[in-house]
Amino acid sequence: MDEIIKKEYESLVKYYEASGGNSHALISKEYASMVINGDKVLAKNSTEGIIIETERIENGVYARITVKRGYKAKNPVHLCFGMLPREGKQIIKSEIVAEEDSAVRFIAHCIFPNALRIEHIMDSRIIVERNAKIEYEETHFHGKSGGVKVIPKTVARVKEGGEYNSSFLLKSGRAGYIDIDYEVHLEKNAKSMLITKIYAREDDEIHTNESIILEGAHSSGVIKTRMALRNRAKSFVIGKTVGLGEYSKGHVDCTEIIMDDAQAEASPIVIGKNPKAKVTHEAAIGSVDKKQLITLMTRGLTEEEAIDVIVSGLLK
Amino acid sequence: MLRIENLTVIRDGIPIVRDVSLEIGEREVHVLLGVNGSGKTTLAHAIMGIYPSKGKIVFLGEDITHLPIWERARRGITLAFQEPARFEGLLVKDYLMLSSREKDMGKIKEAVKTVGLPYSILFQEIGDNLSGGERKRIELASVLLMKPRLAILDEPDSGIDILSFKQISNVILRMKEMGCSVLLITHSEDMINIADRATIICSGKVAKTGDREEIKKLFKYSPCPLKR
Ligand SMILES: Nc1ncnc2c1ncn2[C@@H]1O[C@H](COP(=O)(O)OP(=O)(O)OP(=O)(O)O)[C@@H](O)[C@H]1O
Numbered sequence A: 001m002d003e004i005i006k007k008e009y010e011s012l013v014k015y016y017e018a019s020g021g022n023s024h025a026l027i028s029k030e031y032a033s034m035v036i037n038g039d040k041v042l043a044k045n046s047t048e049g050i051i052i053e054t055e056r057i058e059n060g061v062y063a064r065i066t067v068k069r070g071y072k073a074k075n076p077v078h079l080c081f082g083m084l085p086r087e088g089k090q091i092i093k094s095e096i097v098a099e100e101d102s103a104v105r106f107i108a109h110c111i112f113p114n115a116l117r118i119e120h121i122m123d124s125r126i127i128v129e130r131n132a133k134i135e136y137e138e139t140h141f142h143g144k145s146g147g148v149k150v151i152p153k154t155v156a157r158v159k160e161g162g163e164y165n166s167s168f169l170l171k172s173g174r175a176g177y178i179d180i181d182y183e184v185h186l187e188k189n190a191k192s193m194l195i196t197k198i199y200a201r202e203d204d205e206i207h208t209n210e211s212i213i214l215e216g217a218h219s220s221g222v223i224k225t226r227m228a229l230r231n232r233a234k235s236f237v238i239g240k241t242v243g244l245g246e247y248s249k250g251h252v253d254c255t256e257i258i259m260d261d262a263q264a265e266a267s268p269i270v271i272g273k274n275p276k277a278k279v280t281h282e283a284a285i286g287s288v289d290k291k292q293l294i295t296l297m298t299r300g301l302t303e304e305e306a307i308d309v310i311v312s313g314l315l316k
Numbered sequence B: 001m002l003r004i005e006n007l008t009v010i011r012d013g014i015p016i017v018r019d020v021s022l023e024i025g026e027r028e029v030h031v032l033l034g035v036n037g038s039g040k041t042t043l044a045h046a047i048m049g050i051y052p053s054k055g056k057i058v059f060l061g062e063d064i065t066h067l068p069i070w071e072r073a074r075r076g077i078t079l080a081f082q083e084p085a086r087f088e089g090l091l092v093k094d095y096l097m098l099s100s101r102e103k104d105m106g107k108i109k110e111a112v113k114t115v116g117l118p119y120s121i122l123f124q125e126i127g128d129n130l131s132g133g134e135r136k137r138i139e140l141a142s143v144l145l146m147k148p149r150l151a152i153l154d155e156p157d158s159g160i161d162i163l164s165f166k167q168i169s170n171v172i173l174r175m176k177e178m179g180c181s182v183l184l185i186t187h188s189e190d191m192i193n194i195a196d197r198a199t200i201i202c203s204g205k206v207a208k209t210g211d212r213e214e215i216k217k218l219f220k221y222s223p224c225p226l227k228r
């Protein structure tokens, strides 16, 4: 490693640990991993069953991750995307393929600790082949100023019997501006669960547009959104599930707590195009539950402390 | 240790608790009796500070009438709800931990055992996955862990099976041993037997306060002697 890369690597890893990452996994040869700062790949490690290839592109990195046929990864793949400077733009284009009968879990951390004006664009294509499984868990840490724009876009295709589950978590620090666009296509017997949990404050603005297209028979998908908004934060949530296949099942489930002058808009969309498909939704936006609040205060918590407990329960 | 003077609670323009005066001594188990809708829960909530009230509440020599709920809790008053809340995402162990004066898992396990629940419940969420009776026992464990000076228990025995009845009354006796006074709301005669003194409340007013046996008899004969 040259000196500059080493320095950047070390300071990114420091933030990575602070945001809950396991830095041992980034060093160990047993774990497939990749660490990117800006448009530089600071470190990457492929393993026997997981191949990571990268290429520099304008303002970012193109990465291709392949999980080999039949390989069931014991250890999760650790990914760390960061931008240490205060300003800049990062584009990550990725293609993830889980070959037939493979199984893998990704733990991704996106870290912009000093952000004043950062744009992070993620453009992923994911293919889950027959009977393969991907779990993708993404945790964000954006620092305190809110000067982050995060625009993740994913198109996933899950083939027969496959499974794709993803979660997007942002629970501490500012959210900034987030615009999520996920689209998942499920073939026969395929499954998917998309979870988003965000705590937004000040003038944070969150847009989510997630859809699960139930193309195959007996496919099933759930879109679950949990948000807590304070101050002047705003959210616009669209969760859409389309039932095309026979006996396919889709569900959209959104709960948001709004406080202060925050505003939330949730639009669950359920479309049935096959009489044997079943698509359902539930959405609730409201203030903090009064009874929960009072109960916690009778245990000696102040109103603020009680709100924290309730919100972290919702986002858990 | 608790003195209530001329307390009136008005809800939506209607006086629900009317001019109630009541005293509870150190380590006293005081039972509050009254037919459905007589104002027991409302009075309990007013003591806790959940509802605003007119009159005066003095606790351990301090006028707490205008203190918020949590300040009263920190001074040693707490309440087990007649219908405990559900909490999405909050585990029983975390709920008990935040209630507990001593942040010690050993103590939490002990409390869970005392109220007759299995340890496995510690890792459950406090939601619809638990029965009403289980949630009431968790409520009781949480009050126990707070080590309050005054515990207000709103029908801790309703929805609890006969077998566990003894357990609940043991928990209350244990609180008393710990130096805690108890204001116990109940409809069950067996529970009344652990009281030192009792009060009948009727249409929001105190009908009579006295020794356990006296009040028990009176309540049997005439559960609500006052008219509105
Ligand atoms: N917000 C309110 N507005 C008007 N009336 C209310 C309000 N809250 C409660 N009440 C009424 O006050 C009365 C007393 O209610 P409370 O819950 O205190 O009774 P209780 O003695 O605890 O009854 P139970 O034995 O059924 O628990 C009831 O008639 C109830 O309908």
Ligand SMILES: [Mg+2]
Pocket: B040, B041, B042, B082, B154
């Ligand atoms: Mg009641």
